[in-house]
Amino acid sequence: MLKNFLFIAAVLLFSCNTKQESKTVSTEYNDPHRPQIHFSPKSGWMNDPNGMVYHNGTYHLFFQYYPDSTVWGPMHWGHATSTDLVHWKELPIALYPDSLGYIFSGSAVVDEKNTSGFGKDGKAPMIAIFTHHDMAKEKTGQTDVETQSIAYSLDEGATWTKYDGNPVVKNPDIRDFRDPKVHWNEQTSKWIMTLATKDRITFYSSPNFKEWTRESDFGSDVGAHGGVWECPDLFALDYNGQKVWVLIVNINPGGPNGGSATQYFTGQFDGHTFTPYQTDTRWIDYGPDEYAGITWSNTGDRKIFIGWMSNWQYANLVPTEKWRSATTIARELGLQKIGDKFLVTSVTVKELSVIEEKTTTLTDIAKASFGLTEKVGKLDGPAKITMAADAIGPFTLTLANEVGEKLQIGYDATLKEYFIDRSQSGKIDFEKGFGKKHISPRLSVKPNMDITLVIDDASVELFADGGLSVMTEIFFPTENFTNITLQLPGNQTIKTLQYTPLKSIWK
Ligand code: FRU
Numbered sequence: 001m002l003k004n005f006l007f008i009a010a011v012l013l014f015s016c017n018t019k020q021e022s023k024t025v026s027t028e029y030n031d032p033h034r035p036q037i038h039f040s041p042k043s044g045w046m047n048d049p050n051g052m053v054y055h056n057g058t059y060h061l062f063f064q065y066y067p068d069s070t071v072w073g074p075m076h077w078g079h080a081t082s083t084d085l086v087h088w089k090e091l092p093i094a095l096y097p098d099s100l101g102y103i104f105s106g107s108a109v110v111d112e113k114n115t116s117g118f119g120k121d122g123k124a125p126m127i128a129i130f131t132h133h134d135m136a137k138e139k140t141g142q143t144d145v146e147t148q149s150i151a152y153s154l155d156e157g158a159t160w161t162k163y164d165g166n167p168v169v170k171n172p173d174i175r176d177f178r179d180p181k182v183h184w185n186e187q188t189s190k191w192i193m194t195l196a197t198k199d200r201i202t203f204y205s206s207p208n209f210k211e212w213t214r215e216s217d218f219g220s221d222v223g224a225h226g227g228v229w230e231c232p233d234l235f236a237l238d239y240n241g242q243k244v245w246v247l248i249v250n251i252n253p254g255g256p257n258g259g260s261a262t263q264y265f266t267g268q269f270d271g272h273t274f275t276p277y278q279t280d281t282r283w284i285d286y287g288p289d290e291y292a293g294i295t296w297s298n299t300g301d302r303k304i305f306i307g308w309m310s311n312w313q314y315a316n317l318v319p320t321e322k323w324r325s326a327t328t329i330a331r332e333l334g335l336q337k338i339g340d341k342f343l344v345t346s347v348t349v350k351e352l353s354v355i356e357e358k359t360t361t362l363t364d365i366a367k368a369s370f371g372l373t374e375k376v377g378k379l380d381g382p383a384k385i386t387m388a389a390d391a392i393g394p395f396t397l398t399l400a401n402e403v404g405e406k407l408q409i410g411y412d413a414t415l416k417e418y419f420i421d422r423s424q425s426g427k428i429d430f431e432k433g434f435g436k437k438h439i440s441p442r443l444s445v446k447p448n449m450d451i452t453l454v455i456d457d458a459s460v461e462l463f464a465d466g467g468l469s470v471m472t473e474i475f476f477p478t479e480n481f482t483n484i485t486l487q488l489p490g491n492q493t494i495k496t497l498q499y500t501p502l503k504s505i506w507k
Pocket residue numbers: 047048064075104105131178179230231292
């Protein structure tokens with residue numbers, strides 16, 4: 001009898017608990033404009049992704065975080081983890097501001113060889129390297145505001161100990177001196193730090209993460225210089241057996257569509273100096289809303305990139321309430337060669353398929369105006385749309401709601417440009433430059449069309465031509481977009497269109 005009673009009580013308790021739990025989850029991530037397939041903090045402000053490192057089957061994502069407000073403030077490193085790069089779990093704050101300053105952007109590695117000596121009992125330490133930004137010095141107008149410091153973790157990034165010899169790189173009288181990204185360089189058997197130093201990149205090397213030697217500078221006379229250089233990254237990609245180095249440099253402002261954006265250079269790196277192959281300016285993502293993007297450490301040959309899905313031009317003003325900003329979808333980087341140029345491509349990571357629901361495939365669409373909603377039903381949450389055709393032609397895909405707001409995504413065949421137009425997308429007047437049409441050049445020289453769109457409640461990511469032209473764009477309709485129409489003014493035939501609803505990662 002008592003046993004039965006206990007059993008029933010336990011079942012009741014369990015079902016109450018699970019109900020309560022699911023209720024909490026759905027209200028936390030169901031507020032207006034909350035991304036359903038992108039990471040955003042439960043509450044508070046976030047900007048750059050930081051310290052991304054893969055370790056023991058877990059992808060760590062740290063991020064610039066201010067828990068006490070939805071505008072930028074004293075920077076911490078927030079922390080989230082994932083085993084599939086799609087579902088994220090937010091964990092307690094990893095790094096708090098201290099007497100040396102706010103904790104600005106940086107990177108993390110696994111020190112397998114224990115070069116730092118922070119390892120214990122054979123356990124390799126995770127090391128984070130970040131910029132300490134001293135607000136007191138900033139306020140008094142000093143130049144030596146930013147220094148580089150380190151911390152280590154022996155429990156999978158859960159808790160961190162700051163090194164008592166911090167900072168490990170002092171300020172050489174350069175006001176903008178930040179965002180260290182470190183990799184283990186096989187050629188020299190040293191750590192290489194890639195650091196943004198105002199209008200250039202400075203490379204440092206170290207045998208042990210604690211003592212750093214300046215190696216060289218790059219870039220004061222190449223690339224885009226409409227703003228300060230920030231958040232760099234340096235890694236190699238393979239192109240048919242050839243090792244091509246890619247140097248990512250984020251810049252704010254001066255992006256191709258205004259505000260902040262991510263440029264890159266291809267070239268050679270010999271462990272000391274970066275020698276570029278190119279003289280032109282190139283962007284990883286031409287849209288206005290991918291910034292501070294860099295890659296994960298410790299993922300072998302796979303290079304996985306993630307960015308902050310906003311723009312400094314209006315990030316502090318976007319109309320969300322409990323939190324501000326999210327990351328982009330995780331993307332895999334590759335190379336294509338066009339003529340003698342190596343171009344970096346980004347595509348969604350293959351793991352995105354874990355949230356794909358049933359795909360509807362439509363073939364041979366040739367109508368000038370095609371109501372997709374009539375074929376696949378109303379857009380009801382996130383979705384992926386892919387389109388393929390033998391010949392690229394003009395198209396406009398419109399997402400619209402019942403109150404006349406719309407977002408238009410398309411290709412202008414005359415100008416050879418992709419575009420995303422959010423000028424009528426709903427809430428736009430929180431900043432005068434927000435409600436605009438943005439463009440990306442088509443870089444592919446192939447005749448065929450190949451488009452992937454990843455649509456969330458408040459964002460769209462366009463990957464065209466195998467990821468050669470990429471655009472990320474956020475928007476804030478007063479009601480969700482539910483209707484999709486495809487216009488084909490150039491008499492072209494879309495050979496296949498695939499529509500796949502995506503499951504929310506929070507449910
Ligand atoms: C880039 C950036 C970094 C800096 C951080 C501060 O968005 O300005 O250069 O470390 O944000 O939050």
